[in-house]
Amino acid sequence: MSNSIQGVYQGSFMPLNEIRVSPLSRAYTFSDSIYEVIPYYSGKPLCLDEHIDRFKVSADFLKIELDFSVVRKEIEQLGGSVENHTNAYVYYQISRGVDSLRSHIVKEKLIPERFGYAGEVTLSTDPILAKLNQDNRWAHCNIKTTSLLGNVLNMNDAYGDGCNETILIRDNKIVEGGACNIFMTYENEIYTPGLEENILPGVTREFFISSLQKKNINVKQVDCPVSFLDSVSTIWFTSSTRGVQPIKSILNHGYEMDPNDALFRNAKEAFTNSIKDYFQDH
Numbered sequence: 001m002s003n004s005i006q007g008v009y010q011g012s013f014m015p016l017n018e019i020r021v022s023p024l025s026r027a028y029t030f031s032d033s034i035y036e037v038i039p040y041y042s043g044k045p046l047c048l049d050e051h052i053d054r055f056k057v058s059a060d061f062l063k064i065e066l067d068f069s070v071v072r073k074e075i076e077q078l079g080g081s082v083e084n085h086t087n088a089y090v091y092y093q094i095s096r097g098v099d100s101l102r103s104h105i106v107k108e109k110l111i112p113e114r115f116g117y118a119g120e121v122t123l124s125t126d127p128i129l130a131k132l133n134q135d136n137r138w139a140h141c142n143i144k145t146t147s148l149l150g151n152v153l154n155m156n157d158a159y160g161d162g163c164n165e166t167i168l169i170r171d172n173k174i175v176e177g178g179a180c181n182i183f184m185t186y187e188n189e190i191y192t193p194g195l196e197e198n199i200l201p202g203v204t205r206e207f208f209i210s211s212l213q214k215k216n217i218n219v220k221q222v223d224c225p226v227s228f229l230d231s232v233s234t235i236w237f238t239s240s241t242r243g244v245q246p247i248k249s250i251l252n253h254g255y256e257m258d259p260n261d262a263l264f265r266n267a268k269e270a271f272t273n274s275i276k277d278y279f280q281d282h
Helices: 026-030 049-062 068-078 151-160 201-216 226-230 262-281
Strands: 006-009 014-016 034-039 087-095 113-119 130-136 163-170 171-179 181-186 187-194 220-221 234-241 245-249
Touching: 006 026, 006 151, 014 068, 014 245, 026 087, 034 068, 049 068, 049 087, 049 201, 068 087, 087 201, 130 151, 130 201, 151 163, 151 181, 163 245, 171 187, 181 262, 187 201, 187 262, 201 234, 201 262, 234 262, 245 262
Parallel strands: 130 163, 130 245, 187 220
Antiparallel strands: 006 014, 006 113, 034 087, 087 113, 163 171, 171 181, 181 187, 181 234, 234 245
């Protein structure tokens, strides 16, 4: 399959399975790298400017300097390879570079390493099964780094129990999913955990909140205690490759989705309409 997927490495475009990366890439040895996933709808990117802006924030945090006009052009060229697909995405990654020999300390000036590819994605609105897990990730989850071992362990633990996603819990508060932000209807209002260093400022999250505000639907961005789960009507995830996806039930909790939740239906409709409006304006 990878021979039909278009990729790019250090400015050279080729099939993904032809790309060769050094084992001394700091992305490989230290996860010293950042990434973005940009959704494409019918060949057009959603919120590309916002993804680039977040990329710059991540790069500044890691003190990686590079020309983001080049990054943008490569993302757009990759996006062109999926213009005939209804739903697709571009994955793009930047590492600090390739060491001459593995070393924690960067003792030489490195050339930032750029890699990306484009692929299809199937957006499903079917409710999924989730599992609660303790959040054991590092403290800077607001930076979109490839250091995702905590996410991987929790998501695979959930998958091993027949679930599609994990809901991460820290200090008795709901944090986010393993690869997505989380929302819920509680006492006929929409809640989402407020942004902190342990929560990724999702681009789709912000787009979704803006979609609701345009329809005068308020979103409370506050601490969400685990006890909320005892009374919520609907919980759902948002991300670039999920859109809006509700949770049917939680394996290790009594929550069950309310199929008659009108507020959730209105929120999902507002998101869908905002995507249509976005592409009419861009």
